Amino acid sequence: MSALTSSTATPRLRVGFVLARRFTLSAFANFVDMLRLAADEGDRSRPIHCSWRVLSVTPEPVRSSCGIAVTPDEALGDPERFDYIVIVGGLIDEIEHLAPEYAAFLHRAAAARVPLVGVCTGAFILHRAGLMQGYRCCVSWFHHDDFLEQFEGILPVSDQIYVVDRDRLTCSGGASSAHLAAFLIDRHMGRAVAQKSLHIMIIDEAMAADDPQPGLPLELKTHDPLVRRALLILQQSMDAPPGVGAVAERLGVSRRKLERHFAAALGISPAEAFLRVRLSQVRLLLARSTRTIGEIALQTGFCDASHLIRVFRQQMGVTPDTWRNSLGDVLPE
Incomplete structure (x- = not known):
């Protein structure tokens, strides 16, 4: 396939990202880099087989918890143009400050049956938006008690690196976001592509969803x-x-x-x-x-x-x- 034909082909995996205020940069970067490496031959970074866009209510840069800011690519718009909507959380104290337009967008995505992905404390944001009832969800062992304090009667999964429950996918953040991205790449593009991306990132092999999180028993x-x-x-x-x-x-x-x-x-x-x-x-x-x-x-x-x-x-x-x-x-x- 020629470069021209490749560049005009419809990507097999299209992901829209929503970044919470003071989101975790590593969780976002690991996910995006897996898509980037899967999107092209080698590591040339052309978004041929995968595409990704950062969505926002305003064009203002979104600052991560480490201070580095990311400039959005486009407005929220129609969620159906994506195969997944990924919301990347970060500091617990910032979750309640998410603009209401984001919750409305996530509800539109859910109504259109676009799978929702919560990365790091993104699971908190999905729960707060009322979009996790009846679903299992994964949170970091570090935030296990924080989750219980905010959501009574819900027991999160804190001993796995990610959880896939129908059209809700959640992971504990950090390196686990690369493994969740590998799961999606495997699902849409094949195991060989997922393994290639992991290997370029110096990760030996994909971890399964039920692999344990490092941390406190x-x-x-x-x-x-x-x-x-x-x-x-x-x-x-x-x-x-x-x-x-x-x-x-x-x-x-x-x-x-x-x-x-x-x-x-x-x-x-x-x-x-x-x-x-x-x-x-x-x-x-x-x-x-x-x-x-x-x-x-x-x-x-x-x-x-x-x-x-x-x-x-x-x-x-x-x-x-x-x-x-x-x-x-x-x-x-």
């Missing part, structure tokens, strides 16, 4: 702000985990007070909770990487491979290698 979810801050401190220092006393000192409370909060919120001690977080990260690295046990031990704060093996066997009943092999190891050598 769901049994450690809590509304207690002190406990949440303590767990966040641990996550930020995984390779050199601070002791319970050091965490309490950083939080400006006594060790005893921190222990009381953990007991009330989670029914376990801070030390046990911290160990669960580290072992959760160990399991994630075992499942998703070819790192050695020694390398994983160093990344998760264990003294060495033998220390990790001993603790892992005590908690899981098997060694890390046995656990990894039980997954049906398909990781590259």
Whole structure:
């Protein structure tokens, strides 16, 4: 097919983006770059097989949470000119400031049976617009409690990277938006095109929707702000985990007070909770990487491979290698 014929062909995948105020740039960029790489041969970026447009009520640039602004391409208009409408959220505090014209546009898209995609906190925006009743939706583990606070009686999915429920697709944001985009590219253009795009972005392979999100184990979810801050401190220092006393000192409370909060919120001690977080990260690295046990031990704060093996066997009943092999190891050598 000639370049002229290609450039005038109807794209097989047409996506319209709505960016919330202070949206997450990485989530948007990962999604767009997957489309860009799928749209042409190689990485020449011609929008032949895919097209994408940023839609807005006004022509004013939309500023992301990191400060970089994106200029819209066109007005909202008719949603039926797209195969998907993707709304990219960001900071929680900005969700309620979305102009009412966007909600009306999303309702028009839903009425026309144009699938709606919520990226990052885009799921919050779709729920707030009344467009997620009866649908499952994915939110980041980091925003799990925020979602419960805003939407009573709705349990979000926070242990998968994305969820596809009929004509509603939602993902946790960040790198997961590339995998959701890969799913759409696979659906419309084939697996080979999706894999090519992932490989150019230095992503080994597409993750399935039910692959787990990295983050806190769901049994450690809590509304207690002190406990949440303590767990966040641990996550930020995984390779050199601070002791319970050091965490309490950083939080400006006594060790005893921190222990009381953990007991009330989670029914376990801070030390046990911290160990669960580290072992959760160990399991994630075992499942998703070819790192050695020694390398994983160093990344998760264990003294060495033998220390990790001993603790892992005590908690899981098997060694890390046995656990990894039980997954049906398909990781590259």
